Amino acid sequence: MRSTLPAEVDVAIVGGGIIGISTALALARKGIRVAVFEKGTVAGEQSSRNWGWIRTVGRDPRELPLSAIANDMWTDIQARVNVGYRRTGLAYLAETDKEMARHQAWLNSAKDTGTEGSLLGRDELARLIPTSNRPWIGALYSAGDGVAEPSLATAAIARLAAEAGAMVFERCAVRGLESSAGRTSAVVTELGVVKCASVVLAGGAWSRLFCGNNAVDFPQLKVHASVLRTGPLETGLEMAINGSDFTCRKRADGGYTVSQLGASIADVTPDSIRLCRQFLPAWMAERKYLKLRVGRRFVEEMKIPRHFPLDAPTPFEACRTLDPPPTMKMVDGALGKLKHAFPAFKNATVAQAWAGFIDVTPDAVPVISEVGKIPGFFLAAGFSGHGFGIGPAAGALMADLVTGDTPGVDPKAFRLDRFNA
Numbered sequence: 001m002r003s004t005l006p007a008e009v010d011v012a013i014v015g016g017g018i019i020g021i022s023t024a025l026a027l028a029r030k031g032i033r034v035a036v037f038e039k040g041t042v043a044g045e046q047s048s049r050n051w052g053w054i055r056t057v058g059r060d061p062r063e064l065p066l067s068a069i070a071n072d073m074w075t076d077i078q079a080r081v082n083v084g085y086r087r088t089g090l091a092y093l094a095e096t097d098k099e100m101a102r103h104q105a106w107l108n109s110a111k112d113t114g115t116e117g118s119l120l121g122r123d124e125l126a127r128l129i130p131t132s133n134r135p136w137i138g139a140l141y142s143a144g145d146g147v148a149e150p151s152l153a154t155a156a157i158a159r160l161a162a163e164a165g166a167m168v169f170e171r172c173a174v175r176g177l178e179s180s181a182g183r184t185s186a187v188v189t190e191l192g193v194v195k196c197a198s199v200v201l202a203g204g205a206w207s208r209l210f211c212g213n214n215a216v217d218f219p220q221l222k223v224h225a226s227v228l229r230t231g232p233l234e235t236g237l238e239m240a241i242n243g244s245d246f247t248c249r250k251r252a253d254g255g256y257t258v259s260q261l262g263a264s265i266a267d268v269t270p271d272s273i274r275l276c277r278q279f280l281p282a283w284m285a286e287r288k289y290l291k292l293r294v295g296r297r298f299v300e301e302m303k304i305p306r307h308f309p310l311d312a313p314t315p316f317e318a319c320r321t322l323d324p325p326p327t328m329k330m331v332d333g334a335l336g337k338l339k340h341a342f343p344a345f346k347n348a349t350v351a352q353a354w355a356g357f358i359d360v361t362p363d364a365v366p367v368i369s370e371v372g373k374i375p376g377f378f379l380a381a382g383f384s385g386h387g388f389g390i391g392p393a394a395g396a397l398m399a400d401l402v403t404g405d406t407p408g409v410d411p412k413a414f415r416l417d418r419f420n421a
């Protein structure tokens with residue numbers, strides 16, 4: 001990683017998660033002078049903590065064109081550096097007719113997008129999974145979906161970006177923006193000012209705070225999610241599966257990453273009160289999987305200043321890495337259900353557990369957009385728990401928006417002004 005700041009670049013990127021790094025790779029490959037500033041370490045937050053699923057099935061149809069491109073990009077990336085990408089296949093299992101009907105409804109909604117997804121019947125599914133104690137009647141399945149290793153991926157893509165000419169600075173928080181003649185003109189980092197024509201904010205869960213200090217309202221909240229991994233285990237399960245009360249995918253180290261959709265907690269914070277009206281429909285729709293928690297997070301977030309000067313340390317330097325403790329009851333519960341469902345997992349033990357804060361928008365679709373009121377300021381955040389898989393394609397789209405090139409997908413669905421119009 002670099003240590004001496006450049007005086008000037010074309011594009012400054014705030015945040016070294018998969019989105020910021022993928023944007024840097026795409027820009028550097030276009031010959032643009034680009035620098036990524038990361039307050040902690042590359043992929044220290046969500047991008048190294050996720051399940052590693054790279055899926056098209058089950059997505060909001062607005063994201064499907066991006067995810068189809070991303071699947072091909074992962075193949076290309078894996079050919080250059082080891083990110084642990086494998087098209088293992090991925091299935092949402094169903095036990096009831098109601099669940100199968102939901103999967104069919106998703107297929108109907110995606111039928112014009114060229115999805116590879118299809119419904120598997122009981123026997124077809126049985127051939128792909130180990131012997132089970134649960135009465136699965138079928139699944140929503142895509143053979144072309146798969147997984148990569150979050151512990152490897154973003155750092156490896158950062159190496160590709162550096163080879164293409166991008167500069168990456170760690171432990172270098174961006175405090176804010178400077179503008180001149182009504183346009184973005186520089187970033188103020190904790191190590192000094194760097195002039196630039198454009199800034200891309202790919203700050204994950206910090207993006208609302210950063211935007212707010214620049215008088216931009218980005219409706220974004222955090223959701224706490226817990227995960228565990230087992231040690232290496234022979235089970236015969238190769239594909240990634242979601243069994244509604246557990247999820248599981250094989251890791252490159254021979255263990256399994258295990259969690260459950262219901263292992264997510266929405267802490268009540270001052271922002272959840274401010275954004276209550278916008279998020280209420282999402283909370284209602286997700287209430288089966290999301291638990292509301294009133295606790296110390298309210299006070300912790302209340303203490304973070306929402307407006308701060310740029311000539312003194314900011315909240316971004318006060319917390320280098322969001323590293324919340326996991327909720328063991330939830331991950332142990334998921335492992336227990338997995339063991340019950342598949343006896344092949346009976347000897348699985350917890351090798352490690354961790355948690356992360358997922359950044360979510362009211363419609364669970366990211367913003368990949370210019371921020372209209374500040375020309376030259378772009379936002380790529382709010383990936384709502386599924387930004388790892390589409391990360392490379394989202395970065396390529398952001399790069400096209402910055403340079404004004406024709407993007408590979410229609411960016412309209414990702415505009416920020418859909419919330420503020």
Ligand SMILES: Cc1cc2nc3c(=O)[nH]c(=O)nc-3n(C[C@H](O)[C@H](O)[C@H](O)COP(=O)(O)OP(=O)(O)OC[C@H]3O[C@@H](n4cnc5c(N)ncnc54)[C@H](O)[C@@H]3O)c2cc1C
Nearest residue numbers: 015017018019039047050051053174204356386387388389
């Ligand atoms: C438990 C869990 C499971 C998930 N499972 C999946 C999955 O299976 N598949 C999938 O596709 N997605 C999954 N996700 C979501 C996925 O991980 C995220 O959508 C994706 O990693 C977001 O990437 P990002 O670059 O936007 O954010 P992050 O990876 O959070 O990176 C943002 C970075 O910006 C830095 N930053 C913020 N502010 C500043 C500043 N002012 N100056 C400098 N740096 C700053 C932060 O330190 C951070 O490193 C999961 C997430 C979690 C937590």
